[in-house]
Amino acid sequence: MSITTQERSKKKASLQSSNGSGWSRRAVLKAGAAASAVTMLTSRKSLLARSLPPIPTQPSDCTPQPTNSPATTPFVSALPIPPIAIPTILNPIPTLQADTSNGEAARANHQDWFQFFPFVQYNISVQPTMHQFDPAIPPTYCWGYNGIYPGPTFLNVYGVPVVVRFRNNLPVNQIGFGTNTHTTHLHNGHTASESDGFAGDYWSPTFFKDHHYPNVYAGFNEFPPIGDPLEAQHTYWYHDHRHSFTATNNYRGLNGMYLMYDDVDTGFEFPGQGPQALRLPGPYGVYDIPLNFADKLFCADGQMYATTPDTVPGATDKFIVNGVIQPYLNVQTRKYRFRFLNSGPARIWTFNVSDNNGHSVPMTVVTTDGNLLPSPVEVIQTSSDPTLTGLTVHVSQRYDVIIDFTNAAPGTSWYLTNVAAQFVGNAPEPEPAPGVNIGNVVMAFNITGPPPWPDQSQVPAVLTTLPNISTPLANLFGTRVWNFNDFIAGGEGDPANPTAKVFNVNGLTFDPNRADASIQQGSAETWLIRNCFPGTGWTHPIHIHLEEGRVLDRRNITVNPTTGVITINSQRVPPLEQGRRDVYPILPNDEVLIFLQFRDWFGKYMMHCHNLGHEDNLMLTRWDVTTGPSSNVTSPVYSDGTPNTGNGQVNAGAEPNITPALTALAPTFNLNPPGTSKLNRPSLKGSKKGVRA
Amino acid sequence: MNRRDFLSCHVGDKSRPAASLGPGYYTNGVFRTHENKTVRFYDDLIKGKISIINFMFASCDKYCPRSITCLAKLQDLLGDHLGRDMFMYSFTLKPDQDTPAKLAAYAKGVGARPGWLFLTGSEYDLASIRFKLFRLDDPLMDFSVDIHASMLRIINDNNSQWTSWVLPDPPKLIREVISWVEPTKPFAIRVRENAELQAVIDRESAISAPKWAKFKRAHGWAEIMAKRENPVGIKKLETLLAVRPQGNAGFGLRRIGSVLPRFE
Numbered sequence: 001m002s003i004t005t006q007e008r009s010k011k012k013a014s015l016q017s018s019n020g021s022g023w024s025r026r027a028v029l030k031a032g033a034a035a036s037a038v039t040m041l042t043s044r045k046s047l048l049a050r051s052l053p054p055i056p057t058q059p060s061d062c063t064p065q066p067t068n069s070p071a072t073t074p075f076v077s078a079l080p081i082p083p084i085a086i087p088t089i090l091n092p093i094p095t096l097q098a099d100t101s102n103g104e105a106a107r108a109n110h111q112d113w114f115q116f117f118p119f120v121q122y123n124i125s126v127q128p129t130m131h132q133f134d135p136a137i138p139p140t141y142c143w144g145y146n147g148i149y150p151g152p153t154f155l156n157v158y159g160v161p162v163v164v165r166f167r168n169n170l171p172v173n174q175i176g177f178g179t180n181t182h183t184t185h186l187h188n189g190h191t192a193s194e195s196d197g198f199a200g201d202y203w204s205p206t207f208f209k210d211h212h213y214p215n216v217y218a219g220f221n222e223f224p225p226i227g228d229p230l231e232a233q234h235t236y237w238y239h240d241h242r243h244s245f246t247a248t249n250n251y252r253g254l255n256g257m258y259l260m261y262d263d264v265d266t267g268f269e270f271p272g273q274g275p276q277a278l279r280l281p282g283p284y285g286v287y288d289i290p291l292n293f294a295d296k297l298f299c300a301d302g303q304m305y306a307t308t309p310d311t312v313p314g315a316t317d318k319f320i321v322n323g324v325i326q327p328y329l330n331v332q333t334r335k336y337r338f339r340f341l342n343s344g345p346a347r348i349w350t351f352n353v354s355d356n357n358g359h360s361v362p363m364t365v366v367t368t369d370g371n372l373l374p375s376p377v378e379v380i381q382t383s384s385d386p387t388l389t390g391l392t393v394h395v396s397q398r399y400d401v402i403i404d405f406t407n408a409a410p411g412t413s414w415y416l417t418n419v420a421a422q423f424v425g426n427a428p429e430p431e432p433a434p435g436v437n438i439g440n441v442v443m444a445f446n447i448t449g450p451p452p453w454p455d456q457s458q459v460p461a462v463l464t465t466l467p468n469i470s471t472p473l474a475n476l477f478g479t480r481v482w483n484f485n486d487f488i489a490g491g492e493g494d495p496a497n498p499t500a501k502v503f504n505v506n507g508l509t510f511d512p513n514r515a516d517a518s519i520q521q522g523s524a525e526t527w528l529i530r531n532c533f534p535g536t537g538w539t540h541p542i543h544i545h546l547e548e549g550r551v552l553d554r555r556n557i558t559v560n561p562t563t564g565v566i567t568i569n570s571q572r573v574p575p576l577e578q579g580r581r582d583v584y585p586i587l588p589n590d591e592v593l594i595f596l597q598f599r600d601w602f603g604k605y606m607m608h609c610h611n612l613g614h615e616d617n618l619m620l621t622r623w624d625v626t627t628g629p630s631s632n633v634t635s636p637v638y639s640d641g642t643p644n645t646g647n648g649q650v651n652a653g654a655e656p657n658i659t660p661a662l663t664a665l666a667p668t669f670n671l672n673p674p675g676t677s678k679l680n681r682p683s684l685k686g687s688k689k690g691v692r693a
Numbered sequence: 694m695n696r697r698d699f700l701s702c703h704v705g706d707k708s709r710p711a712a713s714l715g716p717g718y719y720t721n722g723v724f725r726t727h728e729n730k731t732v733r734f735y736d737d738l739i740k741g742k743i744s745i746i747n748f749m750f751a752s753c754d755k756y757c758p759r760s761i762t763c764l765a766k767l768q769d770l771l772g773d774h775l776g777r778d779m780f781m782y783s784f785t786l787k788p789d790q791d792t793p794a795k796l797a798a799y800a801k802g803v804g805a806r807p808g809w810l811f812l813t814g815s816e817y818d819l820a821s822i823r824f825k826l827f828r829l830d831d832p833l834m835d836f837s838v839d840i841h842a843s844m845l846r847i848i849n850d851n852n853s854q855w856t857s858w859v860l861p862d863p864p865k866l867i868r869e870v871i872s873w874v875e876p877t878k879p880f881a882i883r884v885r886e887n888a889e890l891q892a893v894i895d896r897e898s899a900i901s902a903p904k905w906a907k908f909k910r911a912h913g914w915a916e917i918m919a920k921r922e923n924p925v926g927i928k929k930l931e932t933l934l935a936v937r938p939q940g941n942a943g944f945g946l947r948r949i950g951s952v953l954p955r956f957e
Contacts, residue, residue, distance in 0.1 A: 060712075098891055103884075106891035108898050111905075172877045175712050175852045179873060204883050221912075244856050244873070307828055309714070310855035502843060502859070509859045511866060522912060602905045613829070618859060627908040 053147040056130045058171060062299035062306075069298040069318045072134045074326035075413075075444045081285040082256060082292075082322060085152035087162070090121040094163045094210045104210065105203030111192040111601050116161035116214035122154070126182050126254065127169035133318070134325040138302030142253035143170060143178065149323045150292045150343070151238070151256025155284055156215050158262040159226045167208035177306035178248040180205050185241035186258060187396060188233065188369070188548060188582035190218050193603025196545060199243035199620060200512025215260065218547050219599050221522075227600075230467040233548060233580070234265045235339050235370035235398045237292075243510060243620065247345045247612035251304065251312040253323075255343045257290045264464070265372065269457035280366060281337040281402065281457040288337045289329065293393070293442065294320045295347045311613065312345045319418065319442045328413075328444040331405050334455035337366075338401045342393040345612040348539065348585075350390040350420035351442070352381050353403060356412035363391055364459055367400035371548055371580035372464040376402070387574035390419050394541035394585040396610040399576075402459050405447060414445040466579065469524075469550060469595055479593075480517060480525060482506060484540045484586065484609060484619060485532035502617060503609070509618035510608075516621045519598045520628030526552065529584060530591040540614065541585040544596065545605040546625070548580040553593040583610055598625050713740070713850050719825060722818030724784070727796035727811040734822060738810075743779045743874060744848045746826060747860060748841040749811075750787040751799045756842050760860035765803050767864040771871075776808025779871070784822070785813045786841065827857075849874035 092102045096113045100106060129147040130139040145151030145166075156162055170180035181204045185197030194201075195211040203209050217227025240246060240254035261267045263274065267282045281287040295316040297305040307313045318325050342349055353361040360381030366373060379391045379401075391399060408414060417440045485504050503509070508516060519525065527549075529542050554577070556569045568591075577584075584592050608620035716735035724732050732738055747764065749757040764783070768775050775781065785791040791799075796811035805811070813819075826846045845858045847870060854874040858867055878886075 098894075100888055100891050106887050106894055108894050109902070173852070174854070174877070176854075179854070179856075180877060181873070203887075204877060206880060207883070207887065221909075244858075244870070308825075308855060309853050310857060311828060509862070511862065513866070521908065602901070602908075617829075617857070627904045 052125055052127070053129050055127055055147075055169065055171075056141060058128065058175060059141050059301070059303060060175075062301065062303050066297065066299045066305055069296075070137055070300055070302075072136045072318070072325050074441060075328040075446075076135060077324045077327045079289070079291075079327040079329040079443065080322050080324055082148070082150050082153045082290060084284070085122055085124070085146070085154045087120045088123045090123055090163070090165055090210075094118065094121060094165065094212075098209075103207055105201075105207045107201065107209060108194040108603065110194060110210075110212045111603070112214065113212060116212070116216060118161040118163035118212060118214075120156075120160055120162040122162060122164040124151075124164055124166050125169050126166055126184075128171060129253075131253065131323060133296075133298070133302075133320065133323065137298055137325070140298070140302050140304055142304075143249065144253045145238075145256050149253035151254070153256060153284065153290060154238075154258040155267070156213070156258070156260055158215055158217060158229075158232065158260060161212070161214040161216075164211045164213060165208050166211060168203055168205050170205050172205050177309045177312070178252045179242060179245040181242055181245075182249065182254070183209075183241050184211065184238055184254075185545075186211070186213060186236055186238045187543070188545065189213055189236055189238075189258070190216060190227075190231075190233075190547065190600070192601040193605060193625070196603075196605060197241045198512070198604055198622075199241050199246070199510070199606060199608075200622075202242045216600075218597070221600060228467060229262065229264070230465060231548070231580075232260070232262055232264065232372065232464075233370040233582075234260050234367055234372070235341070235400055236260065237341050237343065237396070237398065239343065239396075243512065244616050244618070247312045247616045248306060248310065250343065250612055251296065251306065251345055255292070257292065257339065257341060259284065259290075259339070260370075269455075271456060278372075278460055278463060279456065279458050280400075281335045281455075287335070287457065288339070290322065290339045290341065291443075292322050292341045292343050293349055294343050295345075296320055310616070314346050314613070316347065321443050326441065326443060328446050330448045331408075331445045332448055332451040333405050333408055333410065334451045335402055335404045335406065335457050335459070337457075338403060340391070340393055340397075340399045340401055342395050342397055344395040344610075346395060348392065348394050348420055349418050349442075350392045352390050352417050352419055353445075354415050354417055355408065356414065361403070361414065364402040364404070365391065365399050365576060366402055366459065366463060367398070368576055368579045369398050369548065369582045370400070373576075373579040374464060374466055375462055376459055377575045385575065387576065392420070392585075394539065394583060394610070395612065396541065396543055397583045397585070403445075405445065406455070408445075408447040410447050410449045412447050414447065415441045416443045416445070418442050466550070469597075479528055481528045481530070482542075482607065482621070483530045483532060484542065486538055486614075503614050503619035505607075505619060505621040508621065510620035510622065512622065514622065515604065515624040517623040518626050518628075518631045519623060520630045521602055521625050522599055523628075523630060524595065524597045525630075527594045527596055528591060529586060529594065531586040531588055537588055538611070538614070539585055539587050540609040540619070541583050541611060542607065543583045543610040544594075544607045546601070547597050547599065548582045549584070549594040549596040550580060551577045551584065551592060552595050555591050555593075556587075557589045557591065601625060602627070712853050714853055720818070720821050722814060722821060724812040724814035724818065725793050727793055727800045727805075729793040729797070732810075732812070734818070738780065738782060739848060739850050741850055743774075743871065744846075744850070745779065745781045745871065746846045746848070747781075747783055747844065748786050748823070749783050750785050751791050751795050752787070753842070760842065761803050763861035763864055763867070764809070765805070767867050768806050768809055770864055770868040771808075775806060779808070781805075781809040783809070783811045784819060785811070786819075788813045788816055788819060847871055847874055852876065 092099055097109050098104045098107045124145050125147065126143065126145060127147045129142050129144045129149065131142040131144070131149045132139050142149045166182070166184050168180070168182045170182060172180065174180040181202040183197045183199065183202040189196070191211070191213055195213065197211070217223070217229055218231040220227035222228065236258040238256055238258050240249035242249055259267070264276055264278055265280065266273055266277050267284060267288065269279045269282050269287065271279065273279065296318050297313045297316045298318060299305050305313060321327050340351070351363070353363055355361050362378045362380040365377045365379055377388065379388045381389050383389050391401065393399060405414070419440060483506050485507070486502065506516065527544075531538075531540055551573050554571045554573050556571055558567050558569060560567070584594060586592055602625050604622055604624050606620055606622055608615050719735040719739050721733045721735045724734060726732055738744060747760065749761060761783070764781060768781060771779055785796065791813050793813060796813060800809070800811050823841055827841060827844050843859050845860050845867065847856050847858065849855075852874075856870060856873050858870045
């Protein structure tokens with residue numbers, strides 16, 4: 001106990017020295033102009049980070065366990081905008097090698113540390129805090145980055161590398177759900193393996209780890225100095241990725257947003273930025289609003305309720321946006337950019353916007369998972385395309401959406417509604433609710449009046465061009481098949497399926513020390529990702545680390561109940577999946593074919609189901625980028641020597657046939673038979689810098 | 694039954710202590726051990742202990758043998774913790790078949806040490822604890838008997854920390870998983886462990902890093918670096934900060950366009 005106290009006082013001392021109000025005040029003064037402009041426009045508290053809140057003691061968990069959260073009145077709290085993370089000078093200085101003598105957690109050396117040397121440094125404290133979700137609910141014990149929920153927003157620019165120090169200030173004597181060991185993943189940051197927040201590389205209280213975020217586009221070897229600008233991704237988020245505790249630690253509040261700008265998506269809307277600038281509504285916090293959606297269940301004493309100390313509830317009843325239950329946002333009659341993020345734990349949202357008459361209003365989607373679409377896609381309830389009648393956001397997906405309030409009547413309110421009937425992680429069912437059902441409203445937009453100056457933002461008809469992938473296709477290793485299974489077939493006593501674990505990938509569950517695939521750096525692959533067949537009703541939003549992929553084909557497997565004949569129906573790739581993605585939701589009995597590249601770094605990465613509960617039940621797989629050659633699953637046997645026959649749920653009728661999709665995409669492409677890695681980089685030889693061959 | 698009622702059917706009592714979920718959550722059903730003793734679930738099995746719980750049945754010949762072999766190796770790794778502050782409980786999935794005598798023979802067969810109990814009880818009590826311990830908020834799963842054979846639940850009642858794992862898996866890994874629910878070790882010990890882990894990583898890097906460097910050289914990386922017009926690092930930053938004469942003064946983002954390759 002004495003050690004505990006000592007540690008706590010040490011922690012406090014280190015916090016005060018590195019993050020005390022002294023520098024914060026100076027920083028605020030320095031950024032005075034920006035801060036006052038933002039404050040003026042939003043009439044909110046400063047967007048810049050303040051000094052850290054004090055660390056509260058942990059209240060006891062919920063008693064009694066609730067069936068419903070306390071009643072709250074919607075639209076009484078203004079939507080908070082997470083403050084901007086402010087760079088600092090780190091002490092001790094960040095180093096190439098892990099500074100273990102000063103308390104850095106063990107890690108491999110940073111790759112390309114000097115190539116992308118980070119002059120910009122951030123200090124983030126991962127610590128408990130008390131957070132007010134609603135005036136009607138007593139303050140809630142949460143965990144937050146820098147002691148706030150949601151965590152501070154990073155605003156960074158491509159080409160400016162940064163280093164972020166995550167110091168674990170979680171309580172040593174943790175009780176109840178969540179664990180005090182921690183790791184942070186920048187979702188889907190193009191980062192080296194040791195800064196990727198690998199689920200098994202967590203660190204304990206008082207330790208810190210420096211994550212090196214080079215803020216480069218993918219493919220910087222082929223496209224020096226900072227990669228291929230067509231691989232730009234603009235909306236990221238960062239969250240706890242401690243395996244087996246991701247759901248509980250996220251539910252405690254460990255997530256935030258990380259936005260990237262470049263000369264195309266500048267974050268500002270005024271003219272004169274050059275012809276390449278898109279001039280989408282901005283800046284951050286004024287006309288560019290992050291919306292971090294979460295859902296929770298509260299006890300009467302205001303504490304968050306967890307089903308068990310290991311499981312977060314699926315049947316939640318409070319919609320939370322940026323840490324407030326059903327907030328309102330005062331908007332002017334002009335265009336706004338909203339960055340939708342579903343931070344989990346399991347709910348699938350389907351959004352619609354209704355005006356004051358209950359009519360659906362178009363939402364213009366400009367990015368999918370932070371990647372610009374070739375051209376904007378309109379989502380409206382009356383759309384003829386069934387995939388565009390609502391904006392379905394699976395866990396960890398992001399959409400940047402432009403909503404135009406120009407024609408809204410001042411004094412009225414528009415509503416963001418969730419039309420998905422939720423039952424744990426199942427596929428959303430549309431709920432026939434005419435008009436606006438107040439129970440489904442996630443937040444309200446109160447129309448205040450005209451903007452102080454004319455709306456100079458625009459939504460260009462062409463946003464970007466997608467990278468041409470026919471050249472990398474020549475480096476294709478082959479197709480890997482990944483089966484995401486849950487328990488349906490057999491179980492104990494079923495000889496056909498003797499090795500079923502409840503949630504598994506290809507029959508195997510996560511082992512941080514075992515890589516299930518080895519991929520040669522610089523190669524490209526197509527991955528066929530399947531939900532188990534026959535399915536249980538769970539949707540698995542699959543997230544693949546390192547690089548964004550392209551959906552080549554989406555198929556549905558059906559079986560004729562009388563004849564038993566299995567058919568694979570190729571579906572149209574929906575418009576919102578035609579751009580670059582990093583999360584691929586796979587509905588029951590679906591399979592999706594993805595094109596991926598593995599460039600720039602070596603080391604361990606992951607693929608997993610991003611339903612946080614499934615992830616914690618070890619539906620993860622580790623794959624390594626190596627010097628090659630590429631190989632298939634490296635562990636065909638279990639540790640006890642038993643062969644892994646675990647693809648019990650893989651249906652024999654569903655052999656991968658990817659050729660039609662590939663030939664449609666690249667007519668000259670020749671599929672190498674799996675196992676013959678052909679790694680050459682023709683694009684490098686004889687091509688001019690920065691020009692695609 | 695509506696869904697919310699269904700999901701909240703486990704509502705516990707109001708008097709549980711702060712750290713432990715207490716008998717109101719865990720239930721206090723009566724079970725019989727393979728030593729033919731009567732035990733109560735919370736009072737005798739959970740309270741104040743670290744419990745490692747799985748499900749099996751004696752006649753199970755497909756899945757359980759490998760799980761049980763794994764647990765048999767695990768009990769050696771637990772050392773003298775087993776029977777003192779850590780206990781392993783294997784509950785039967787088929788109480789109608791598995792009598793205490795049958796379980797005793799099974800325990801002898803797998804070499805169970807004191808502290809590893811095989812338990813049977815009423816169907817109702819067994820179903821209750823399966824639901825309490827492995828609840829996934831999905832009725833298909835929560836009431837299925839089949840799926841529980843591969844689940845391992847680890848509970849520390851003192852600080853109400855739970856975690857879970859699957860069987861079979863390397864026993865060393867499961868021993869590490871159990872350490873997650875143990876109280877956080879003193880700082881000095883964690884510093885030492887961190888240094889040891891760093892030594893392991895360094896040993897691995899000593900092998901992999903030269904391979905990675907060689908690969909990069911072989912694939913033209915050095916060649917690319919030499920050709921760069923804008924060397925990165927300090928010079929890169931200088932480029933970014935330099936004021937462009939034709940630029941829009943005061944707007945830093947614009948300048949990045951100058952160093953980015955543009956193409957049609």
